[in-house]
Amino acid sequence: MANRTKMNWSDVTPRPLWLNRRALIAGMGATALASPALAKIAAQPSRFSTDAKPNTLEEITNYNNFYEFGWDKTDPAANAGQLKIDPWSVQVDGLVDRPGTYDLADIMKDRPLEERIYRFRCVEAWSMVIPWIGFELAGLLNRFGVQPSAKYVAFQTLHRPEEMPGQRAGGINWPYVEGLRLDEAMNPLTIMATGLYGENLPKQNGAPLRLVVPWKYGFKSIKSIVKISLVAEQPPTTWQQLQPSEYGFFANVNPEVNHPRWSQATERTIGGGFFASRKETLKFNGYGDEVASLYSGLDLAKNY
Amino acid sequence: MIARLDTWLKRVPNWAVWLAGFLPLAWLVWLVVSNDLGVDPVKEIEHRLGKIALWFLIGGLVITPLRKFVGLNFLRYRRAIGLLAFIYVVLHLMAWAVFDMGLLLSQAANDLFRRPYLIFGISAFILLIPLAVTSNKASIRKLGANWRRLHWLVYPAVLLGVVHYLWQMKVIRTEGWIWLAVVILLLATRIKFPKSSR
């Protein structure tokens, strides 16, 4: 209830119901003519997008685990407003030919933006469908010149307790860190998202730059990234450090691998109503065709 | 002051306590009807019912120390408060089975005995059943001294309930520690120290 009194940007700017990708593309010309203020970010459709109906913008922006802004899923929508995302730069270091601190505009320069409508599966056994806008991480990493000795990519979220009240509370060793194996990072499904529903990424969803790895549990998709390091050893990750028995490095969505807290066999679809909102969880969140081969020969029960 | 409050309290009829006890439920129903529970009403209902159950369980434990240390006597409302707690635990359990698990009963049953936090929760519930069943004058008469012995089960039940609450958090927050501290403090007031033989 408390957060109802606070306005957030989704209250101020009512958005037309999202229909589908085709409507976006078809409508783009028309809206640009009618009112430039409503112009959407130009983004190409992608063959990786699902046909499933996306969740509403309200659902996507008011149900977030972004503990930097508080423990409750409504806290990020209430508290992320104070985050300053301009200027923004990303430090790139480790085993790369061109390390440095890159301005956001520089990071995004020449990156082909696509709309990727992905299934999103949280380790807490709920799911959404989200129309991200972003670019493939592989293209970005290649720009930095990845050295052959690099085997992993480590990511770090902004640490700015003045603007992130959750970082002033204990419980988690800030800043939030995550990582991928290099081949996972280079997979075409792995994107850096900068937008959502044709607009810039809302702050509570990890503005201005976040990772999206759709076949892994949501906590892998680290938000508000300020540092990318190419490294030789598997980097530490926040949840694995907190509870190694519950959260692994791989964190692939897998209904067959039991989690001590939540059965992963099914998931609740947010927006699915009061009854029968549970559906079966798909291995690799349904992206097995694209990523299963990355893990051939790996015991997924041990490497959870 | 306390004495006057105490005599005033004695005039509050039991039905008023029941009525007040259902206010949190009425409020929750109102929030559902007015579509005011946010994006995920299922979790919200489940969590709120769990929290209300905890309030009433703790409310039941406060009565004895209030009488002992403050001189306020709520004893005649304890049965209503205890039964209300039980009702909210049942509603909480039902919200889980029906809305959260979507009545996937085999998965639910499987979860119940595999997830530590659910084991604590269901154990608390099971311990509370005999207490709810014997919360009537006939049982008190029939069971005699055993009634008191039986109702001692409320202590482990509340402790299990609060442990369940803490355990379901991914990272235990301050609020959780505060509730645990309150329960432990209230249980500590029950410890009988042997009278020193001087």
Ligand code: HEM
């Ligand atoms: C004395 C008994 C119980 C008490 C006092 C209790 C209390 C609570 C509280 C306070 C919460 C968290 C609410 C919040 O975060 O605001 C909770 C969560 C929960 N409880 Fe209970 N509970 C009890 C028994 C049960 C039982 C019997 C079940 C089911 C078998 C159950 C299932 C759950 C579930 C599924 C959650 C949510 C976990 C999650 O969201 O991850 N509880 N309970």
